[in-house]
Amino acid sequence: MEIGGVEFSGKCPEKCPFKDDIANYGQGAVCIRCPIFNCAGDFTLLNPEKYRHDWALVWRKWFDTGMRGLPELLLERSE
Secondary structure (H helix, E strand, O other), rough: EEEEOEEOOOOOOOOOOOOOOHHHHOOOOOHHHOHHHHOOOOOOOHHHOOOOHHHHHHHHHHHHHHOOOOOOOOOOEEE
């Protein structure tokens, strides 16, 4: 599925370290910024084409490099 101009799976990666972190779920949760959480599945918060391209690139790199640490999402667009 294309989100923010970048290709993603339509579901959360099995080994995502935040996938089952219910205790920390809320506005500050990492999932709230995730393109898969926001744009895929039965309940979407944002149209995939409206997701920020610069954030999509950061998430794609984070998924592809082992999902360590936190994705660094800049508030100001880097486009």
